[in-house]
Amino acid sequence: MHAHAGDWxxxxxxxxxxxxxxxRIVSxxxxxxxxxxxxxxxxxxxxxxxxxxxxALVLTEAELTEQDEHDRERFERLRALRHTGEGVRHA
Structure with a gap:
């Protein structure tokens, strides 16, 4: 594992x-x-x-931003599915 000061x-x-x-990695x-x-x-x-x-993972600022955006998009897709009732299993 390698990092630079300023990475996350x-x-x-x-x-x-x-x-x-x-x-934030200080040093x-x-x-x-x-x-x-x-x-x-x-x-x-x-x-x-x-x-x-x-x-643990070391991420650059850009990689962290990309991961956060991916997570937000996934959350919104799941929320939309839940809201519409799609993907819900019925017993």
Missing amino acids: LVVKGVRVDLPEQRG VGGPEGGPPFTVRWLADDHVSTIFPGPD
């Missing part, structure tokens, strides 16, 4: 009731952009230094 660290929730956590400590990463977490502005696990 996204740690996926391991359960449905645990949302993903996002933080990288390893050679050639490897961990540990110093991250300022979006949720509480806390700064920590971590070695990300397999549930």
